[in-house]
Amino acid sequence: MFPRPIEQSAPAVQWIYKIALPVALVLWLLPLLGVAATSVRPASDLAQGNYFGIPSYLAFENYADVFRNTPMARYILNSFIVTIPTVIGAVALSLMTGFALAVYRFKGNLILFFMFVAGNFVPFQILMVPVRDLTLSLGMYNSYHGLALFHIAFQTGFCTLFMRNFIKALPNELIEAARVEGVAEWRIFWFIVLPLMRPAIAALSVLVFTFIWNDFFWATVLTSSPDAQPITAGLSSLNGQWVAAWHLVSAGSILAALPPVLMFFLMQKHFIAGLTLGAVK
Amino acid sequence: MPSRTFNQRSLAPWLFLAPGLLMFIVYVIWPIGESLMLSLYDWDGLYNREGEFTGRFIGLDNFRELATDQAFLVSLYNNVIWLGMYMLAVPAGLLVAIFLNQNVRGIRLYKSLFFFPFVISQVVVGLIFSWFYAPNFGLLYLILEWFTGSGVAILAEERYVTYGIIVAGLWPQIAYVMILYLTGLNNVAPDQVEAARLDGAKGWRMLWYVILPQLRPATFIAVVVTVIGALRSFDLVSIMTAGGPFGSSRVLSYYMYEQALSEYGYRMGYGAAIAVVLFAIMMIFISGFIWKMWRDETER
Numbered sequence: 001m002f003p004r005p006i007e008q009s010a011p012a013v014q015w016i017y018k019i020a021l022p023v024a025l026v027l028w029l030l031p032l033l034g035v036a037a038t039s040v041r042p043a044s045d046l047a048q049g050n051y052f053g054i055p056s057y058l059a060f061e062n063y064a065d066v067f068r069n070t071p072m073a074r075y076i077l078n079s080f081i082v083t084i085p086t087v088i089g090a091v092a093l094s095l096m097t098g099f100a101l102a103v104y105r106f107k108g109n110l111i112l113f114f115m116f117v118a119g120n121f122v123p124f125q126i127l128m129v130p131v132r133d134l135t136l137s138l139g140m141y142n143s144y145h146g147l148a149l150f151h152i153a154f155q156t157g158f159c160t161l162f163m164r165n166f167i168k169a170l171p172n173e174l175i176e177a178a179r180v181e182g183v184a185e186w187r188i189f190w191f192i193v194l195p196l197m198r199p200a201i202a203a204l205s206v207l208v209f210t211f212i213w214n215d216f217f218w219a220t221v222l223t224s225s226p227d228a229q230p231i232t233a234g235l236s237s238l239n240g241q242w243v244a245a246w247h248l249v250s251a252g253s254i255l256a257a258l259p260p261v262l263m264f265f266l267m268q269k270h271f272i273a274g275l276t277l278g279a280v281k
Numbered sequence: 282m283p284s285r286t287f288n289q290r291s292l293a294p295w296l297f298l299a300p301g302l303l304m305f306i307v308y309v310i311w312p313i314g315e316s317l318m319l320s321l322y323d324w325d326g327l328y329n330r331e332g333e334f335t336g337r338f339i340g341l342d343n344f345r346e347l348a349t350d351q352a353f354l355v356s357l358y359n360n361v362i363w364l365g366m367y368m369l370a371v372p373a374g375l376l377v378a379i380f381l382n383q384n385v386r387g388i389r390l391y392k393s394l395f396f397f398p399f400v401i402s403q404v405v406v407g408l409i410f411s412w413f414y415a416p417n418f419g420l421l422y423l424i425l426e427w428f429t430g431s432g433v434a435i436l437a438e439e440r441y442v443t444y445g446i447i448v449a450g451l452w453p454q455i456a457y458v459m460i461l462y463l464t465g466l467n468n469v470a471p472d473q474v475e476a477a478r479l480d481g482a483k484g485w486r487m488l489w490y491v492i493l494p495q496l497r498p499a500t501f502i503a504v505v506v507t508v509i510g511a512l513r514s515f516d517l518v519s520i521m522t523a524g525g526p527f528g529s530s531r532v533l534s535y536y537m538y539e540q541a542l543s544e545y546g547y548r549m550g551y552g553a554a555i556a557v558v559l560f561a562i563m564m565i566f567i568s569g570f571i572w573k574m575w576r577d578e579t580e581r
Binding site: 001002003004005006007017018021024025028029030031032034035038049051052093094096097099100101103104106109110112114115116117118119121122123124125126127128129130131132133134149150152153154156157160184185186189210213214216217220221232235236239246249250253256257260261263264265268272275276 | 289290291293294295297298300301302304305307308309310311312313315316319326379380382383384385388391393394395396397398400401402403404405408409410412413415418420423452457460461464466469471474478483487488491492499502509512513515516519520533534537538541542549552553555556557559560563566567570571574575578579
């Protein structure tokens, strides 16, 4: 193990380490803690310049205010309506593409695979004008499906990379044995490979959920009003209206951060498994 | 019936590929080609009444204009700073990972909390740091005032603004690199570490000669995601400064958006030309990654 386990060092060093841990954590999360504290600070405190002192009371009304006076609830709902179908769509499509690229040998296999990988890395701006134009001409501008369809297509690139490598690591004998028995290809996919894919599906679902929930660029390019805007775009436009109303900005920020944070804590193992794919050989 | 299974097996991959490939071509591959073409046109994004494209072919004029466009050069320069400074996330992430790679009580929770910033949307990160930097009451402003007697409004100073935004971007990026290295450290071969220890290796020498070579896959991915992250930077610039003050914190991705879509105008062709430059820069790195992955694939 590297570095040397701390239990092997002098008691004094162990003490220092145990103190350094929480101190480092607080420093690391300082900006976030500040915002969380501001989100429950009454506006009157901020007006009087009491930014970091003890708040006169805990103002959970800031959150109520955000919901009452802005379309925040709508934004959150929109985010879910765009994100959930995207997760399902991208995972479903990439299960199939990943299966095709992992199991079959055919001409162009590697080229197609690397096309998915490379496409996943391109800057969004090179897609922006044509994708917006396409979405407009299909009458899907400022709609859930317009945004979700693009996300599904783009995420398929990353998901294919993931699924293909995962399926490739499965024992090939399973598939060979089924073929000898004369099992149809789609049945191999459905009854043999799919049940083994549960961890990969879980990992990708949490990852894609987070990516899409947090997307801001496409939300700005493909939506324009609270009818369809997800929370990232909504928060950005609210930020423009709430000039210097930091208690509201903070409350809104915390609300926007909550779903992916909960997702992360509930599905931590899967989340990290997905993110660190390829980090070890 | 061998011929039937043979046919089934040569057709099957294409049937499985069809839906995903179709979507990917329509929304990713095709638009890249379209943008490359658009960069040679002067177009305001409109169609005439018959639904025909109204762009005018102007050859390389957009690129000629870029060469003398001060705002473009500033954006390009800022992208270079982003790329350079963002790379700090790799050693910094490694350092945090080494710090946290222990087995004391509660360490799992510490690791997750350190990872926290990566899970949050960049919009929220941008707002958090705007508040942190805010003049007169922002935490950093107050700290600087405490130590030096006068605070600095980071986001209003042309000299500091880009660095201020990059620091905000480094926060989640370091967390990401940290998690990659924690996984990597977890898989370092213990016998090699022990053997090196018996040979008297420790500290930096141990890290450099024994640990880092084993962390190579993690380092590769960390560099890939950091380069991509640096060149993709859009959200933070948009949220924290909208390119200001006086356009000094623009980056290519943001300038492209400004030219093509925002109130500054609908110069789709010019915007596409900026995107093409960004794409070309990105392609240098992408080809490198792909080349390495290709080698690994065909060696197997």
